[in-house]
Amino acid sequence: MNKLILKLRSFFYLLPNITEALFSKPETIAYPAVSHRPSESYRGSVRIIAENCVGCGLCVRDCPAAALSLEKVSKGCFRLDHYRDRCTSCGQCEMSCKFNSIYLDNLYKEASADRVDFFEVLVDKTKKK
Amino acid sequence: MSKITVPIGPQHPLLKEPLSFLVSLEGEKVIDSTLRLGYVHRGIEKLAEQRTYIQNAYLIERICGICSHIHSTTYCQSVEALLKLEVPKRGLYIRMLLCELERIHSHLLWLGVLAKNIGLNTLFMYAWRDREIVLNIMEEISGGRVSHAVNIIGGVRVDLNEKHLSLLQKSLQELNMRVDEILQSIENDRSFRARTRNIGCLSLEDIKRYCVVGPVARASGLDIDIRRDAPYAAYDELSFEVPLMTEGDVWARSILRILETIQAIRLCTQIIHNLPKGPVSVSAPRRVPAGEVVSRAEAPRGEVFYYVRSDGSQNPARLKVRTPTLTTLITLPGQLKNMQLADVSAVIAGVDLCIACGDR
Amino acid sequence: MNQFYLFFRIFIFPGFLFLLVIALFLHWLDRKLIARFQGRVGPPWYQPVADLVKLFAKEDILPSGTNLFFAALLPLTSFASVLTASFYLPIAIQSAPSFQGDFIVLMFLLSIPSLLYFLAGWITGGVYSVIGGNRALLQYFSYEVLFLLAMSGTAIASGSWSLADIRLAQIKEGPYIFPQIAGFLLSLAGLIGKLKREPYDIPKAKSEVIAGALTEFSGKKLALWYLTIHLQTMVGLSFLIHCYFSGFWQMNTISGFFIFLLLLIILQGVLSAISAIYARLRIDQLIHLNWHIFIPIALLHNIFILLI
Amino acid sequence: MSIEKIVKKLQDVLNIDKPVTKLMPTNEAEITISKQHILLAVKTILKSGIWHLSAITCQQLESDFILLYHFWKSGGLTLRIRVDEKNTQIDSICSLVPGAEYYEREAREMFGIEFLGLPNPIPLLLPDDWQGGYPMRKKEPPTHDKPEDNNHKQKGKSS
Numbered sequence: 023m024n025k026l027i028l029k030l031r032s033f034f035y036l037l038p039n040i041t042e043a044l045f046s047k048p049e050t051i052a053y054p055a056v057s058h059r060p061s062e063s064y065r066g067s068v069r070i071i072a073e074n075c076v077g078c079g080l081c082v083r084d085c086p087a088a089a090l091s092l093e094k095v096s097k098g099c100f101r102l103d104h105y106r107d108r109c110t111s112c113g114q115c116e117m118s119c120k121f122n123s124i125y126l127d128n129l130y131k132e133a134s135a136d137r138v139d140f141f142e143v144l145v146d147k148t149k150k151k
Numbered sequence: 152m153s154k155i156t157v158p159i160g161p162q163h164p165l166l167k168e169p170l171s172f173l174v175s176l177e178g179e180k181v182i183d184s185t186l187r188l189g190y191v192h193r194g195i196e197k198l199a200e201q202r203t204y205i206q207n208a209y210l211i212e213r214i215c216g217i218c219s220h221i222h223s224t225t226y227c228q229s230v231e232a233l234l235k236l237e238v239p240k241r242g243l244y245i246r247m248l249l250c251e252l253e254r255i256h257s258h259l260l261w262l263g264v265l266a267k268n269i270g271l272n273t274l275f276m277y278a279w280r281d282r283e284i285v286l287n288i289m290e291e292i293s294g295g296r297v298s299h300a301v302n303i304i305g306g307v308r309v310d311l312n313e314k315h316l317s318l319l320q321k322s323l324q325e326l327n328m329r330v331d332e333i334l335q336s337i338e339n340d341r342s343f344r345a346r347t348r349n350i351g352c353l354s355l356e357d358i359k360r361y362c363v364v365g366p367v368a369r370a371s372g373l374d375i376d377i378r379r380d381a382p383y384a385a386y387d388e389l390s391f392e393v394p395l396m397t398e399g400d401v402w403a404r405s406i407l408r409i410l411e412t413i414q415a416i417r418l419c420t421q422i423i424h425n426l427p428k429g430p431v432s433v434s435a436p437r438r439v440p441a442g443e444v445v446s447r448a449e450a451p452r453g454e455v456f457y458y459v460r461s462d463g464s465q466n467p468a469r470l471k472v473r474t475p476t477l478t479t480l481i482t483l484p485g486q487l488k489n490m491q492l493a494d495v496s497a498v499i500a501g502v503d504l505c506i507a508c509g510d511r
Numbered sequence: 512m513n514q515f516y517l518f519f520r521i522f523i524f525p526g527f528l529f530l531l532v533i534a535l536f537l538h539w540l541d542r543k544l545i546a547r548f549q550g551r552v553g554p555p556w557y558q559p560v561a562d563l564v565k566l567f568a569k570e571d572i573l574p575s576g577t578n579l580f581f582a583a584l585l586p587l588t589s590f591a592s593v594l595t596a597s598f599y600l601p602i603a604i605q606s607a608p609s610f611q612g613d614f615i616v617l618m619f620l621l622s623i624p625s626l627l628y629f630l631a632g633w634i635t636g637g638v639y640s641v642i643g644g645n646r647a648l649l650q651y652f653s654y655e656v657l658f659l660l661a662m663s664g665t666a667i668a669s670g671s672w673s674l675a676d677i678r679l680a681q682i683k684e685g686p687y688i689f690p691q692i693a694g695f696l697l698s699l700a701g702l703i704g705k706l707k708r709e710p711y712d713i714p715k716a717k718s719e720v721i722a723g724a725l726t727e728f729s730g731k732k733l734a735l736w737y738l739t740i741h742l743q744t745m746v747g748l749s750f751l752i753h754c755y756f757s758g759f760w761q762m763n764t765i766s767g768f769f770i771f772l773l774l775l776i777i778l779q780g781v782l783s784a785i786s787a788i789y790a791r792l793r794i795d796q797l798i799h800l801n802w803h804i805f806i807p808i809a810l811l812h813n814i815f816i817l818l819i
Numbered sequence: 820m821s822i823e824k825i826v827k828k829l830q831d832v833l834n835i836d837k838p839v840t841k842l843m844p845t846n847e848a849e850i851t852i853s854k855q856h857i858l859l860a861v862k863t864i865l866k867s868g869i870w871h872l873s874a875i876t877c878q879q880l881e882s883d884f885i886l887l888y889h890f891w892k893s894g895g896l897t898l899r900i901r902v903d904e905k906n907t908q909i910d911s912i913c914s915l916v917p918g919a920e921y922y923e924r925e926a927r928e929m930f931g932i933e934f935l936g937l938p939n940p941i942p943l944l945l946p947d948d949w950q951g952g953y954p955m956r957k958k959e960p961p962t963h964d965k966p967e968d969n970n971h972k973q974k975g976k977s978s
Contacts, residue, residue, distance in 0.1 A: 028339060035340035036273055036788040039332070040548035049280045049550045061287070063309075065294035086206035112209045112300040117308065128294070157638050165718040176642075179794060189944040197955055268718040270709055270791025276549035342710060342790035359870045362918030375871070380893045445847050445895055447873065456873045456889065473874035477921050492642070493793040496718035510944060 064128040065111045068104050070144040074123035075102060077147065081115035081124050090115060095148050107140040154182070157492070161190045165268055165496045168506035172499075179491050184484045192510040199470040204230055204439055207467065208302055214472065215508040216297050217260060220246075220253045221450040222472070223302040228383060229446035229459045230304050230467075233439050240427040242306030243385045248422045249289065249301055250384075250448075251415040255326070256285045257451035258408040258415075261503045262333065265405060268496040269346040274336065281329045284322050291318055306432025311423075319423050327416050334409045337402075347402040351486045351498035354399065361482050365453020365475045367502050370407045371399035377449040389421050401501035408503075437465055450475055452503055474508035525602045527594065533772075534738075534745040535559040537779045541744075544783040559741070563734050571730030577635050582728075585631045586735035589624035593742045596620035601674065601757075602749045609675035614666055617674070617750060618659055624739050625651050625705060628714070631736075632724030643723025647707070647714035649794060653801035654704025654711065660809040661697035665754040667816050674753060681758035688755040691816070695755045697809050699781070702747045704801075706740060709786035713794055748778045822848050822894045825867045832863050847895035854900050854909050857888075861898075861912045864890055875922035877930045879957045884930060888912075902932060911936040929955035 051058070060066075068089075077100035082090045089108035093101045115124045124144070134140065159165060159172035166172075169190035175183040195214055199207050211226045212219040224246055231238055259282035266274035286296045293299035293309055301307050311319075337343050353363070358371045368375055376393040378386045394410035396403040441463040448455050453475030462468040479502040486498050520526055538559045546553030573582055599613050599620075625647060632644020665687050666672050669680035681687055688695055704711040707723075715723035725736055752774050760767030792800065826848050829835070833856050852860050869892040876887040884907065888898040902909055911934035913920050923934045924943040931953040934940070942949060 032339045032341045034788055035336055037784070039277070039336070040273060040784060040787050043550045044544075044547045046550075048547065048552045049283070050552050052552050061291045061294070063291060063294040065300070084203070084205050086202065086209040110209065110213070110298070111295070112212075112298070113294070113308070114205065114209060114300075117303070126294075155638060155642070157642065164721060189942070189946065192944040194954065266790075270712065270716065270718070271789070272545075272709075273549050273787045276551060280550050340790075342788075342792075345796060346790045346793065360917050362870070362872045362916065364871075445889060445897065447891070447895075454873065454891075458874070458876045458887065458889070460878065469876070469878040471874065471876040471878075473922070478918060481918055481921055491793060491795070492719055493713070493716065493791075496716075 058130060060128060060130045062128055064130065065113050066127040066129045067106060067111065067131060068109060068115060068124060068144070069127045070102070070124050071122070072145045072147075074121045075145045075147075076121055076123075077102065077145070078120070080118040080120060084114050084118040086110070086112060086114060090144075093148075099148050100145070101143060101148050102145040104142045104144045105140065106142060159495065159499075165499060166504075166506070167264060168504070170504065170506045174487070174492070174495060176492060179493070181487050181490045181492060181495060184487045186480065186484060188480070188506070188510055190510065191507050195511045196470055196472060199467055201466060203437065203465045204304060204467065205437070207470070208304060209300060211472075212298050212300065212302075214474070214511055215505050217257050217505055218253060218450045218452065218455075218508065219298050220249045220301065221448055221455055224250060224384070225446050225448040225455050225457045226459075226470075227302045227304050228448065229444045229457045230439060231435075232444045232446065233442050233459065233461050234304070234435060236305055236433060236435060238306050239430045239433060240385065241310075241429045242431040244422050244426050245307045245309065245311060245431060246302065247384045247386065247389075248311075248419055249293070249299060251418045251422070252285050252289055254415040254451045255330075255412050255419075256282055256289070257503075258412045259285070259330075259333075261408060261451075261500075262337070262405060265347075265401070265497065265500040266343075268500040269343070271340075271343060271346075274333075274340075274343070277329075277336075278333060281326060281333065284326050284329075288319060288322050291315060303432060303435075305435035306430070308432070310431050311426065316423055316426075319419065323416055323419055323423075327413070330409060330412050330416065334406070334413070337405055337409065344402060346494075346497055347400065347405060347501070349400050349402075350490065350494045351401045351501050352399045353482060353486060357482065357485070358399075361478060363453075363478045363482060365450070365479075365503075366404055366408050366411065367479050367482075368453065369394065370396045370404040372397040375454075377447050377454050381447060383446075383448055388425070389418055391418050391421075401497050404501050404503075438463065439465075439467075452476060452505060452508070453478065472511055474505070474511070476505045476509040480504065480509055521598070526598070530594075530597055530602070530742060530745060531738075533775070534741040535563075537745055537748075537775065538741045540776065540779050541783050544780055545787050548784065548787040563738065566729075566734035566737070567731055569730040571732060573729070573732075574635060574637060574727050577727070581630075581634050582732060585627045585634070586728075586732045586739065589627040590735050590739045590742070592620045592623040593739055593746055597742070597746045597749075599674070600746060600749055601678070601753060602746070609673050612672045613674050614662075614672045614677070618662070621705065621743065621747060621750070622651075622655055624743060625655070628724050628736075631728070635724075635727035637727045639720040639722070639726045640724050643714045643720045643726065646716075646720070646794060647724060650704060650707075650711065650713055650797060653798055653806075654701045657801055657805050657809060658698055658701025658705060660806060660813060661694045661701055662750075662754060664691050664694035664809075664813050664816050667813055677754055678757040684758070686756050686758035691755065691812070693808065693812050694816075695751070697805055697812070698751060698754075699778075700805060702751065703782065703785065705747060706744055706782075708782060710789035710792045711797065712786075712791055713797060716791055744779070744782075745775075748775055748782075751778065822892075822896055825864065825869065825896060826850055828867060829860060829863055833860060847897060849897040849899055851899045851901075854886075854902055857898070857900060857912065858910050858915065861888070861915050864896065864898075865915060868892065869896065870916075872916050872919055872922075875919060875926055877926035877932060877955075879930065879955075884932060886926070886932065907931055908933045908935055910934070911938075913938055929953060931956065 079092045082092045087108045087110050089105045091103045111126060113126050116126055155176045157174045157176055159174055161169040161171050171187040173185045174181050199210060202210055208223050208227060212223045214222050259278045263275040263278035289299060290296050292315055293301045301309055353371050355372050358368045358373050364375060372395060374395055379393055391414050394407055396407045439461040441461050443460045446457040456473035458471035459467050460469040487495055522528060539556055543553040596617050599617050629644040629648045632640040665677050668687060669677045707714055725733060728736060756774055760770050829850055833852055869890045871891045873889040873891045878885050882904045884902040886900040886902055890896045909932060911923055921943060923937055926932045927934055928942050928945050
């Protein structure tokens with residue numbers, strides 16, 4: 023008997039599933055209207071606490087995507103640049119940093135259509151003193 | 152009847168990644184097919200020779216978007232073997248957890264692609280809906296949905312806290328229920344069976360001759376699984392079954408993959424229950440002593456093979472990646488022969504190609 | 512009949528404008544329902560209109576070597592034939608000109624788009640288009656026979672090939688849906704084939720032949736093709752409703768109008784559910800299903816009706 | 820048959836008295852053979868019950884090429900073959916292991932190893948009209964992109 027029912031049901035097996043789905047809450051969100059909220063541990067874009075940065079270049083050395091570059095002017099005077107178009111948000115810079123300076127935020131941002139947004143000067147200590 | 156050549160790819164709704172297939176048709180019957188790879192060849196093997204071991208862990212992850220974690224796991228494993236590093240147990244467990252989550256994610260994604268290709272959009276949506284649970288877990292743990300950046304040489308970067316564990320427990324239970332439901336539907340649904348039964352069959356002989364690995368081999372009855380045959384990480388401490396089917400058609404492959412998903416959920420539950428205490432990583436030196444190492448792991452699609460040679464510097468001298476997709480690709484023209492055009496989509500989906508893996 | 516009424520009848524209600532609005536509404540309903548069946552949110556109500564507006568604004572590109580005259584003529588003709596079909600049909604409970612044999616004329620007019628669909632694949636000449644067109648033709652021979660056989664059950668029962676007579680007979684004997692439920696289901700299957708909806712969407716199977724015969728079309732012509740299919744859904748469903756349900760109401764009444772709309776929505780829901788739960792058939796499976804199972808049943812059904 | 824026994828058999832068949840080295844991890848045996856013996860060696864391996872070829876690794880050491888054939892059955896067995904730069908010909912094993920085709924094609928286009936009897940010697944990964952030589956050879960200069968190339972740097976804003 024059970025077999026017969028299963029055989030009959032096999033002709034429209036998904037029917038109960040779709041009825042259930044019809045009367046339950048949808049799993050997707052209407053995206054631009056309802057904003058997406060990433061989790062707290064989400065790896066967003068690179069941020070820096072500029073006071074802590076000493077320009078050691080550890081993050082630059084380990085960055086797999088060559089998204090960071092350090093320009094040394096003289097001793098203690100340097101500039102740290104970030105190319106956001108190259109950044110893969112892997113978080114290696116955060117691990118390499120010994121001074122708790124560079125870190126990733128957990129904000130979800132849409133990509134930009136403007137070139138200017140893809141370049142950022144993280145630390146500018148060229149004109150210090 | 153005249154011959155028509157149908158190009159499938161490099162861009163085609165059937166393929167999620169670029170791959171060029173030229174299928175010669177006689178009416179609706181496929182009489183010949185040729186295959187061309189290389190549309191996503193990024194030269195990662197060469198690139199890896201110019202980057203340090205630390206940078207490579209992230210580069211390797213970008214070989215593929217679906218099985219990213221298993222690639223970096225195998226890579227880190229081989230470098231750790233060169234360094235003779237003992238990775239802490241907790242680190243290995245977290246690695247395994249992500250590997251298994253990734254297996255669930257990959258198999259559900261694959262089922263969605265197959266269902267879409269045979270026109271069963273509802274199942275496609277259901278499979279991807281359930282995959283979302285795994286992606287959310289992975290985002291919660293690692294901060295990324297597909298590229299986790301969890302593996303570092305010497306362990307893992309993230310640690311699981313109470314919040315993660317309770318989330319995992321809750322989600323895995325729900326996932327188990329839903330995957331059971333999916334298994335029921337693909338076993339019983341008539342239209343799914345009608346489109347997947349008796350197509351793309353591979354005999355055990357062919358599997359052996361072409362060195363096929365992974366679910367495709369297991370669906371034809373070849374009992375091969377690196378996790379059990381040559382345990383890496385801490386798989387020897389966990390108990391799991393390797394499902395086997397003998398039919399070797401697309402239907403068997405789908406059932407097998409869902410059975411594997413259930414096993415992977417079981418493994419995840421075991422991992423979170425037996426999670427050892429302690430650190431998750433040890434610090435690794437930047438320079439790696441000279442030597443050669445071979446490393447294997449069981450990716451969602453089968454055996455991943457890594458060969459690393461170090462000459463004592465910061466960069467690897469040679470890094471060879473062999474992905475499971477290459478093995479299944481060879482069998483495709485043979486599988487497609489004398490098949491209807493309508494079945495081509497099901498067969499191509501059925502072997503679970505990951506072109507980015509194949510091209511590197 | 513005065514001129515103004517005729518204009519109103521043809522262009523506003525139940526003519527072009529009304530048809531268009533209802534057809535787009537049904538299309539939206541279809542997409543929304545399928546989305547909800549699959550656990551998605553689904554498109555907003557203006558989505559079909561937005562799609563059409565977008566398509567009409569797009570550049571119209573065709574492969575070089577295509578006969579531009581025919582490429583424009585085909586979608587126009589198929590659109591026109593479906594519109595013409597709608598005038599013979601008492602859509603929305605409005606009386607329509609009826610004559611002996613309009614049942615057959617309607618059948619013919621509704622089948623023109625499928626033939627032109629095949630030609631569209633042929634003239635644009637892309638590989639996918641040609642295969643899609645061939646498949647459409649192959650499918651045409653199986654579902655068209657099924658549709659005609661199953662639907663003619665109502666004509667046999669009423670003893671007339673006129674739509675008005677079919678309705679009158681139903682008012683006398685009760686709607687045909689109850690005695691001819693098998694015929695109704697089979698004609699629904701035929702209609703799905705005609706509309707190329709899942710699981711009969713072989714000619715436009717996305718994972719095999721991209722968009723079938725319409726692969727090379729774009730812009731306004733593609734919009735017209737889509738509009739044809741939306742209208743065809745509407746007209747086909749109205750045809751079914753007229754032949755099987757029209758005993759439920761009197762002509763030209765408000766309540767009848769609402770029952771008609773309700774039936775339309777329910778039938779569209781059935782179509783959506785069917786396309787949600789089935790995988791696409793393979794061409795040999797389709798032919799097996801239609802010629803070995805459905806058409807014999809339809810024949811037996813008709814013989815049975817003839818005997819009583 | 821265990822890996823040790825197979826290695827022993829191989830040594831007997833091919834008359835090798837060099838000691839067997841080990842690749843890491845420890846259950847990966849490795850044996851060096853000369854390139855004339857490749858077909859014989861693979862035949863012996865297949866006969867003794869290993870059918871799975873994991874990969875063929877090619878690499879360049881100074882001027883020579885090293886080909887590594889990684890077989891596997893619950894443990895690894897690697898054949899190491901040295902190929903001279905001047906004479907890069909070697910027998911293809913596709914007739915014995917059809918699954919080796921893609922690995923050989925890859926080694927062929929990336930390093931320029933000539934496999935005699937390769938069934939389908941067309942490029943696998945590189946474009947059909949590739950003119951750039953053999954990309955994985957050491958002599959090929961790496962093309963490294965530097966962040967300084969970015970032309971939008973001047974227009975940048977500061978945070």
